[in-house]
Amino acid sequence: MIRIGIYGYGNLGRGVESAIMQNSDMELVAVFTRRDPSTVRLINSDVPVYRAEDALDMTDKIDVMILCGGSATDLPVQTPYLAKYFNVIDSFDTHAKIPEHFENVDKSAKENGNVGIISVGWDPGMFSLNRLLAGSILVDGADYTFWGRGVSQGHSDAIRRIEGVKNAKQYTVPVEKALEAVRNGENPTLTTREKHTRECFVVPCEGADLARIENEIKTMPNYFADYDTTVNFISEDEFNKNHAGIPHGGVVIRTGKTGPSLENKHVIEYKITLDSNPEFTASVIVAYARAAYKLSCEGACGCKTVFDIAPAYLSQKSGEELRKNLL
Amino acid sequence: MIRIGIYGYGNLGRGVESAIMQNSDMELVAVFTRRDPSTVRLINSDVPVYRAEDALDMTDKIDVMILCGGSATDLPVQTPYLAKYFNVIDSFDTHAKIPEHFENVDKSAKENGNVGIISVGWDPGMFSLNRLLAGSILVDGADYTFWGRGVSQGHSDAIRRIEGVKNAKQYTVPVEKALEAVRNGENPTLTTREKHTRECFVVPCEGADLARIENEIKTMPNYFADYDTTVNFISEDEFNKNHAGIPHGGVVIRTGKTGPSLENKHVIEYKITLDSNPEFTASVIVAYARAAYKLSCEGACGCKTVFDIAPAYLSQKSGEELRKNLL
Numbered sequence: 001m002i003r004i005g006i007y008g009y010g011n012l013g014r015g016v017e018s019a020i021m022q023n024s025d026m027e028l029v030a031v032f033t034r035r036d037p038s039t040v041r042l043i044n045s046d047v048p049v050y051r052a053e054d055a056l057d058m059t060d061k062i063d064v065m066i067l068c069g070g071s072a073t074d075l076p077v078q079t080p081y082l083a084k085y086f087n088v089i090d091s092f093d094t095h096a097k098i099p100e101h102f103e104n105v106d107k108s109a110k111e112n113g114n115v116g117i118i119s120v121g122w123d124p125g126m127f128s129l130n131r132l133l134a135g136s137i138l139v140d141g142a143d144y145t146f147w148g149r150g151v152s153q154g155h156s157d158a159i160r161r162i163e164g165v166k167n168a169k170q171y172t173v174p175v176e177k178a179l180e181a182v183r184n185g186e187n188p189t190l191t192t193r194e195k196h197t198r199e200c201f202v203v204p205c206e207g208a209d210l211a212r213i214e215n216e217i218k219t220m221p222n223y224f225a226d227y228d229t230t231v232n233f234i235s236e237d238e239f240n241k242n243h244a245g246i247p248h249g250g251v252v253i254r255t256g257k258t259g260p261s262l263e264n265k266h267v268i269e270y271k272i273t274l275d276s277n278p279e280f281t282a283s284v285i286v287a288y289a290r291a292a293y294k295l296s297c298e299g300a301c302g303c304k305t306v307f308d309i310a311p312a313y314l315s316q317k318s319g320e321e322l323r324k325n326l327l
Numbered sequence: 328m329i330r331i332g333i334y335g336y337g338n339l340g341r342g343v344e345s346a347i348m349q350n351s352d353m354e355l356v357a358v359f360t361r362r363d364p365s366t367v368r369l370i371n372s373d374v375p376v377y378r379a380e381d382a383l384d385m386t387d388k389i390d391v392m393i394l395c396g397g398s399a400t401d402l403p404v405q406t407p408y409l410a411k412y413f414n415v416i417d418s419f420d421t422h423a424k425i426p427e428h429f430e431n432v433d434k435s436a437k438e439n440g441n442v443g444i445i446s447v448g449w450d451p452g453m454f455s456l457n458r459l460l461a462g463s464i465l466v467d468g469a470d471y472t473f474w475g476r477g478v479s480q481g482h483s484d485a486i487r488r489i490e491g492v493k494n495a496k497q498y499t500v501p502v503e504k505a506l507e508a509v510r511n512g513e514n515p516t517l518t519t520r521e522k523h524t525r526e527c528f529v530v531p532c533e534g535a536d537l538a539r540i541e542n543e544i545k546t547m548p549n550y551f552a553d554y555d556t557t558v559n560f561i562s563e564d565e566f567n568k569n570h571a572g573i574p575h576g577g578v579v580i581r582t583g584k585t586g587p588s589l590e591n592k593h594v595i596e597y598k599i600t601l602d603s604n605p606e607f608t609a610s611v612i613v614a615y616a617r618a619a620y621k622l623s624c625e626g627a628c629g630c631k632t633v634f635d636i637a638p639a640y641l642s643q644k645s646g647e648e649l650r651k652n653l654l
Contacts, residue, residue, distance in 0.1 A: 018587050022466045043587045098654050099647065119654055126460070128654045129638055130597075133453070135653070136614040136641035137607070139349040183600075258610055260345050260370045264602035270457075271598070273510075275591035280464075283585055287463040307649050311456055312634040314463035320426065322634050326462070327425050327446055327455045 002026045002293045003061060004286075007052065007082065008068035009033050009040055011246065012091065015282030016066050017043055023286055025316050029062050059085045063296070064289045067091075080104040083116040083303075087292045089285055091121040098124070106303035115296045116303045120288045121281040122272060123147070127252045129306045130270040134254035138266055141256025144182045146174035146195060150248025150277060158223045159200055162216050164208030167236065169243045171199040174251070185255045185265045198229040203239045248277035287314040329353045329620045330388060331613075334379065334409065335395035336360050336367055338573065339418065342609030343393050344370055350613055352643050356389050386412045390623070391616045394418075407431040410443040410630075414619045416612055418448040425451070433630035442623045443630045447615045448608040449599060450474070454579045456633045457597040461581035465593055468583025471509045473501035473522060477575025477604060485550045486527055489543050491535030494563065496570045498526040501578070512582045512592040525556040530566045575604035614641040 004020055006013050009031050020028045021044060028047050033040050037049040050058075055065070065086040069075050071094045079090045083105050092101050098119055109116040119125065123145070131143055152172050159168035178195050181188045188194075200217055204210055214231040217224055234243075251271040258264050274280045288306070291313035295304070312322055331347055333340050336358050347355045348371060355374050360367050364376040377385075382392070392413040396402050398421045406417045410432050419428050425446055436443040446452065450472070458470055479499050486495035505522050508515045515521075527544055531537060541558040544551055561570075578598040585591050601607045615633070618640035622631070639649060 015585070018585060019466075021587075022585070095654070099651055102650055124654045126464075129460075131653045132638050132642055132649060133456075136617075136638075136643075137453075137610045139346075139610070258342070258345060258349070258606040259603060260348075264606055266602060266607050267598075267600040269596070269598040269600075271594075271596040273594040273596075275593060276586060279585040279591055280593050283464045283466070290463075305650060305654055307639040307646070307654070308637050310635050310637045311459050311463075315459055316463075319634070322459060323429055323632060324426055326458045327422070327451045327632055327634070 002290060003029045003063045004289060005029055005055065005058065005062040005065045005086070006031045006068060007055065007065050007078065008074065009035075009042075009049070010068060011278040012282055012285075013068035014043055015276070015279040016068060016286060017045055018279060019282045019286040021045075022283075023290070023316070025290070026286070030058060055082065056085055062086055064089060064292045066285060066289055076101060076104070079116060079118060080108045083109040083114050084112045085114075087115045087296045089117040089120055089289050089292050091125070091281060091285060092119045093121065093124055095124065102303050102305070110302045113301045115292045115300055117288050117292050117305065117309070118303060119305055120285050122274075122284060123250065125281075125284055125306055126272070127250070127270070130252045130268075131254070132307055134252070134256075134268040134270075138254055138256025138258070138268065140258075140262060141254050141266075142187055144190075144253045144255075145250065146179060146253075147250040148172035148174050148196065148248065150250070150274070151246050152198075153246075155198065155200075155223055158220060159202060159217055162213055164205050164213050165202055166205045167203040167239055169201050169239070171201075173197045173199055179251070179253075182253050182255065183267060183269070185267060187255060192226045193228060196227060198224055198227045200229065200231045201239065201243050202231060202233050203236050204233055245275065246277045247275055248280075249273040290314060290316070329617060330356045330390045331616060332356055332382065332385065332389040332392045332413070333358045333395060334382065334392050334405065335401065336362075336369075336376070337395060338605040339609055339612075340395035341370055342603070342606040343395060343613060344372055345606060346609045346613040348372075349610075350617070350643070352617070353613070357385060382409065383412055389413055391416060391619050393612060393616055403428060403431070406443065406445060407435040410436040410441050411439045412441075414442045414623045416444040416447055416616050416619050418452070418608060418612060419446045420448065420451055422451065429630050429632070437629045440628045442619045442627055444615050444619050444632065444636070445630060446632055447612050449601075449611060450577065452608075452611050452633055453599070454577065454597070457579045457595075458581070459634055461579070461583075461595040461597075465581050465583025465585070465595065467585075467589060468581050468593075469514055471517075471580045471582075472577065473506060473580075474577040475499035475501050475523065475575065477577070477601070478573050479525075480573075482525065482527075482550055485547060486529060486544055489540055491532050491540050492529055493532045494530040494566055496528050496566070498528075500524045500526055506578070509580050509582065510594060510596070512594060514582060519553045520555060523554060525551055525554045527556065527558045528566065528570050529558060529560050530563050531560055572602065573604045574602050575607075576600040617641060617643070 031049045040049045067090040105116040155170035358376045367376045394417040432443040482497035
């Protein structure tokens with residue numbers, strides 16, 4: 001059994017707890033939290049919840065520590081720190097800071113003989129992997145990534161910070177016409193506005209100025225100003241009934257040409273449609289936690305990404321089984 | 328520069344020749360053929376064509392030998408044999424015999440310190456890889472593979488062997504209704520007939536008995552009897568105008584569930600649409616030839632499949648570049 005610790009228990013942590021139950025070669029050993037452990041209720045597991053700082057007492061009881069904190073301030077500190085003591089895995093998703101994060105985790109993991117796998121999930125993660133594979137196959141071509149239809153937590157948060165907003169959810173929606181042009185191999189150059197629209201569902205506080213809220217959303221720089229945005233005001237009941245979930249998804253498409261005169265067109269498309277973004281992300285992370293464990297058993301150390309890991313490491317099945325049944 | 332040899336020069340060999348030109352870190356060194364070399368015209372390259380048996384004189388001039396023969400009789404003999412002398416790669420696609428082929432290539436490659444990569448292409452190949460990845464992520468789920476719309480060479484050949492048939496092409500077509508049911512997560516159990524139909528375009532010889540030909544096609548065991556098959560008789564002109572290409576494609580879909588009560592559904596879909604089946608297959612093989620070379624430089628040996636190879640090995644880019652630009 002691969003013994004797993006969860007470090008940080010929000011939506012992602014709950015997803016990891018749930019994913020571990022689906023993998024018969026893994027067991028959850030403990031959950032670590034910065035909150036008061038007595039206030040944390042696990043979904044289904046019977047394992048102890050400890051204070052984050054108690055993790056270091058468990059180095060001999062945990063094979064892989066799965067970090068479920070945020071990319072803004074948690075992971076840049078936590079992953080390199082915990083990589084001194086554990087094999088670690090995180091879902092660090094601040095694209096611009098990945099090289100720096102990689103170096104920090106690599107140094108600390110190598111110095112202590114551990115494996116660290118960073119930026120695991122679907123983007124970064126499975127989408128990145130598909131960009132690499134498709135780009136290596138179709139050398140002369142172009143990459144497109146569309147996100148959605150799905151909930152952007154960051155954009156939903158931004159709306160909730162507006163005065164007079166009680167609750168809000170924002171869906172990122174790919175523009176169908178743009179997707180079609182890409183799939184047809186038209187190789188379009190697309191502006192931000194042409195790729196995605198933003199749909200907002202807002203529960204206003206009683207008596208709030210709806211026109212002002214709508215205007216504040218639509219003109220918000222970075223978040224909404226560059227997009228065609230629609231704002232729907234709804235009741236709390238409707239919100240709870242139709243917008244409680246965290247669905248997401250998206251598609252990575254590469255179009256390219258081959259042949260002596262590049263006369264033949266090809267399209268490679270990787271598409272995911274998810275009822276629960278954190279549970280899917282957690283499922284990817286748990287598969288790569290298995291890889292971290294296997295690599296560590298083989299004596300590997302240092303920081304890795306999805307690019308560096310042979311796919312067979314993700315599976316519970318042996319090489320023989322994989323070749324016989326999946327190849 | 329990675330020095331490549333092509334062993335066998337049919338559709339796939341031509342595709343490999345063409346793909347090598349798209350990869351700036353590779354050069355074609357020689358083509359080997361069982362035909363009279365003086366009769367072989369290369370598409371675009373200025374390299375010598377040798378008799379197959381002269382390959383052994385070139386062991387110090389070729390980094391990876393790409394085998395482009397057939398799976399029925401060529402590759403089971405050629406790949407283990409050439410793996411004694413070269414790093415090799417093939418597209419062996421007789422699924423049931425992959426374990427045996429793997430053992431044979433592994434033995435001969437290991438004994439001689441070479442790398443052999445087998446069963447590279449899209450199925451087996453990229454489709455297999457996606458089955459492995461998706462199955463490792465969505466543990467509770469089901470796999471579906473649909474092929475087409477595209478030309479099946481085997482089925483086209485079978486029609487051409489019928490008396491009175493001058494030329495023929497057969498397209499395998501996925502049933503849209505079945506695809507939709509799978510994408511909707513309905514988890515259907517599908518019979519052979521429910522998954523694909525077969526469309527035949529036949530140029531008859533003058534005066535041939537069309538009704539007999541159509542009947543012979545539709546009742547042909549293994550090839551057509553289990554499918555809804557349509558037969559279209561067309562002129563040679565129409566054949567050359569509309570059915571000269573070798574398009575193909577297909578889709579691998581995994582649907583699965585996550586969450587404490589498996590209440591959330593997810594769909595992972597990998598879809599390819601190809602103008603030229605052999606050129607795409609060749610492009611995959613060439614990317615993995617790069618991996619064979621890099622692995623060999625690192626001192627690896629033995630037989631590998633797409634399951635065993637970290638994706639970064641396929642790329643011309645460095646780890647730093649990949650992390651910065653694709654993760």
